[in-house]
Amino acid sequence: MAHPVPVNVICGPLGSGKTTTVLAAFRHRPPEERWAILVNEFGQVGVDGAVLEAAGGVAVREIAGGCVCCVAGPMMRTALVKLLREVRPDRLLIEPSGLAHPASVLDQLRSPGIREAVDLRATILLIHPRRLLRSSDPELAEHLHVADVIVGTHDDVLGEDELNAFRAKAEALWPRPLRVLTTSFGEIEPAILDLRPAPKTILRLPHADHPREEHGWIWPVEAVFDEEALTALCQRLLRPGTEACPGGLARIKGLFRTPRGWRLLQGTPDTLRLEPWPWRRDSRCEAIASSSADWEAIERQLEETRRDDGSPRGIREVSEV
Numbered sequence: 186m187a188h189p190v191p192v193n194v195i196c197g198p199l200g201s202g203k204t205t206t207v208l209a210a211f212r213h214r215p216p217e218e219r220w221a222i223l224v225n226e227f228g229q230v231g232v233d234g235a236v237l238e239a240a241g242g243v244a245v246r247e248i249a250g251g252c253v254c255c256v257a258g259p260m261m262r263t264a265l266v267k268l269l270r271e272v273r274p275d276r277l278l279i280e281p282s283g284l285a286h287p288a289s290v291l292d293q294l295r296s297p298g299i300r301e302a303v304d305l306r307a308t309i310l311l312i313h314p315r316r317l318l319r320s321s322d323p324e325l326a327e328h329l330h331v332a333d334v335i336v337g338t339h340d341d342v343l344g345e346d347e348l349n350a351f352r353a354k355a356e357a358l359w360p361r362p363l364r365v366l367t368t369s370f371g372e373i374e375p376a377i378l379d380l381r382p383a384p385k386t387i388l389r390l391p392h393a394d395h396p397r398e399e400h401g402w403i404w405p406v407e408a409v410f411d412e413e414a415l416t417a418l419c420q421r422l423l424r425p426g427t428e429a430c431p432g433g434l435a436r437i438k439g440l441f442r443t444p445r446g447w448r449l450l451q452g453t454p455d456t457l458r459l460e461p462w463p464w465r466r467d468s469r470c471e472a473i474a475s476s477s478a479d480w481e482a483i484e485r486q487l488e489e490t491r492r493d494d495g496s497p498r499g500i501r502e503v504s505e506v
Contacts, residue, residue: 189304190269192277192294193378196287196328197311202338203280205371206311210278213375221274223248223265225282244272262293269302276378277303287331288447288463295406295465307333307363307380308465314343314351314367327463333382334364341369360440360469382406382466400480401471407493408468412443414490416459419452422472422483429483432476439470444492 195203207222214220221244246264268277281290287308294305310332316322317329317337329335335355340348348367355365363380366373425433437452440462449462450470470487472478 187273187302189302190274190277191306191379192279192303193306194279194281194287194290194294194308194331195311196281196290196308196331198316198325198328199282201311201313201316202371203311206309206336206338206368206373207278207280207371209371209373210375210378214276218275219244219272220276220278221246221268221272222278222280223261223268224280225261244268244274261290262296262299265293265299286327286463288327288465291331291465305382306378307382309334309336309373309377311336311338313338314340314347317351317354318347329358330463331465332362333380333466334366334377335362336373337365337367338371339369340367360464360466398474398476398478398480399471400478400483402469402484402487404468404491406442406465406467408442408491409493410441410443410468410490411492412441412445412448412459415441415443415450415487416457418486418490419450419457422486423452423454423457428479429486430474430476430478432474432478434478435473435475437470437472439468440464441468441470 195207197203204224211220223246225248246268248260248264268274279290279294281287291305291308293299294303308331310328312325312328312335314337316325317335335358337348337351337355351367352365355362363382364377366377419437421427422430422434422437425431427433433454435453437450439450441448441450447462447464448459449464450457450459452458472483
């Protein structure tokens with residue numbers, strides 16, 4: 186069986202520099218490797234594909250006439266399967282249209298029949314720093330949530346104050362991206378392409394103003410949680426009187442993959458909300474208790490809400506204070 190092909194999704198709003206970055210990455214590819222790109226443009230006449238083909242040395246497949254996440258979705262799957270079979274690349278880069286929903290592209294890459302053939306590496310977001318610094322930009326939200334690496338472009342024409350503000354805002358996102366960097370002319374370290382989507386640790390800092398216990402977990406992307414069972418468990422844990430947490434949790438927050446899609450869970454003793462969320466990296470949860478809690482018991486109960494698709498079970502405990 187052939188080895189899975191490393192795949193990176195290079196996403197970002199219109200005009201953010203995706204094609205420039207892809208061209209720069211091609212210039213650094215090992216000479217013995219065959220690379221390919223699947224590029225999507227919203228219009229019927231593709232321009233980016235022609236630009237990339239002119240660079241030479243790569244196999245380009247283009248999907249024009251719609252976003253890969255909607256009307257061109259079936260076309261993306263067909264083009265992807267054909268490209269993998271015919272070209273057999275050593276690496277594949279996917280450049281969705283700036284109008285696309287990158288979370289849907291990642292869902293397709295993790296769908297049966299595709300996920301076995303690909304090795305999904307870091308999803309890279311290209312963004313002009315000034316756009317991130319705007320107070321509100323709803324079109325950018327999904328890109329930020331799926332990005333493993335956030336790259337601020339055009340740093341050669343921006344002042345250091347703006348760049349520092351960009352880095353601070355990007356690094357303050359929850360969950361935090363794996364890397365935040367800035368660039369000009371699309372140049373990024375080649376090693377960035379090989380970063381894995383799932384982080385290995387989460388940093389927790391103690392709070393001296395009040396005593397508390399905090400615990401966090403990360404599950405692999407294959408883990409799937411039953412939404413109703415998860416909701417019922419969190420409702421119990423947020424109320425005083427459970428054996429695992431007699432005083433009740435003060436807060437629970439998490440991102441979970443469920444059979445109906447990815448959900449952001451936020452709970453306090455007063456409210457519990459689940460809502461669709463574009464995050465696609467892994468399932469994770471962090472909980473705070475104002476008094477002692479049996480974290481091993483809570484972990485077991487969280488595990489019991491899983492209904493995986495046959496993939497190995499696995500959990501990484503990431504911190505405790």
